[in-house]
Amino acid sequence: MNDDAPSLGSDDLEPLARAARLPLPAERRAAVAPGLDFTLKSFDAMDAVDLGETPMNAFDPRWRR
């Protein structure tokens, strides 16, 4: 958990929800903000690993049913 990262408040969620095309009224933004803030800070742990040239999953071009 990165406690030094800037916290997200419910007002910050307004542009995020708009970008996601998700109707999120003020009471929902207030309900979601603490969890989203916690989640995004927890993701900062991934930055400690240098991924170098590690690729993401490969697409499989074979045709399947």
Add this chain to the structure above:
Amino acid sequence: MTALTEMSLLEVSGRVRAKAVSPVEVTEACLARAEATEPKLNAFSNLMPEQAMAAARAAEAEIAAGAWRGPLHGIPVGIKELYDVAGEPTTSSSRVRANWRAETDSASVAQLRAAGAIVMGKTHTHEFAYGFVTPESRNPWNPDHIPGGSSGGSGAAVAAGSCYVGMGSDTGGSIRQPAALCGTVGLKPTFGRCSRVGVTSLSWSLDHVGPLTRTVGDAAVTLNAIAGHDPRDPGSVDLPVEDYAEALGRDAKGLRIGVPKNHFFDLLHPEVESAVRGAVDALAAEGAIVSEVEIPYADQLMAVEFAICLPEASEYHRRMLRETPELYLPDVREVLERGEMIPATRYIQALRLRRLMQKGWAEMMRDVDVVIAPASAVPAPKVGEEEVDWGQGVVEPLMATFARITAPGNVLGLPAIAMPCGFSSEGLPLGFQAIGRPFEEATVICLCDAYERMTDWSSRRPAL
């Protein structure tokens, strides 16, 4: 004489095969047991007595004619509400899917029926399998406590003796955690070993299907029925399937067990730690070789699990969340809305990190056959508890307490069995999980079966 509903699947199956008991008697006993225990447990979302009895009569006739199909023939099973069962609702225990009715069987249900199993009903899940509680159901060992989740209905039904197999799904631990909390065996196969076709998705990259049963042998014969390649499932892997029953009855001598020195034992209820280490000691006394292992990228495990699960789940629910948000439970709606706002770059970062973790675990497991760890950090919490207070100011959300123990198995896609290894001073089950190498289910089954035969934990039944 032991009641039919207190026996294991293999015990009952032996009697069915010998025609000492008929599938009709077995199914009647299970339905009666469910009727007696459901007022306390509410494990089933949909009991199907007429269909079950019709299938039981058909099985009885087949077996009488000498056409015994195998260990599952005439055996009642419960199916998690997430799975499609032809002609029945698949509500995922949600009002959002109240009118959703399956036209065909999910792959696992079709495979179980082909093996002769009797579908006696559907079991509750945490809404859309998105949680570790299963709010509708209760724990058979103490109904003031949760059965865990999301396959909590299956765990409760199997532990109560209402069916011999409860099918579950596991995206962050939802087979192994309810198994641990309800005192049953829970088998999560390798990612790709069993088809997920017809099972409502939580996260395509992390979802697994598998059984909860009373014994390891019961899980092995169930896996025999449901394992195999299915080209309709993009995650399915085309590799030969073993006869997992052949792994039963062996000893643990020479098996190499890795015990993590980080992550899994960092924050545990003392009775859980004592029971899990006691199980390792018991296996060592039988000739297993124990060494310590260091879990690689442990600090990133939870971030990878949730950076994959949240966006995938929110994408699956994208349309429903916009059309009927008010129909979701508050906790599920909140986490779905949260998942809409995860940057795509975080999702891809997690996928790349997952590959590094896979390499790290392959290296770590070069010298061990299985890793043994707790299956839950705590015994079953009381209904309504949302946090664990570890003392000294450390308070942890319940979801994190459960996920950090089981989700590594999903991130790595490795086969894992949760199984009973003791009881708390309050009489609640405790469990360990054994994690194997990819597609080496047989090794995990061998070890857990050997341990099971050293103890009587799996033969204890709750006093309901």
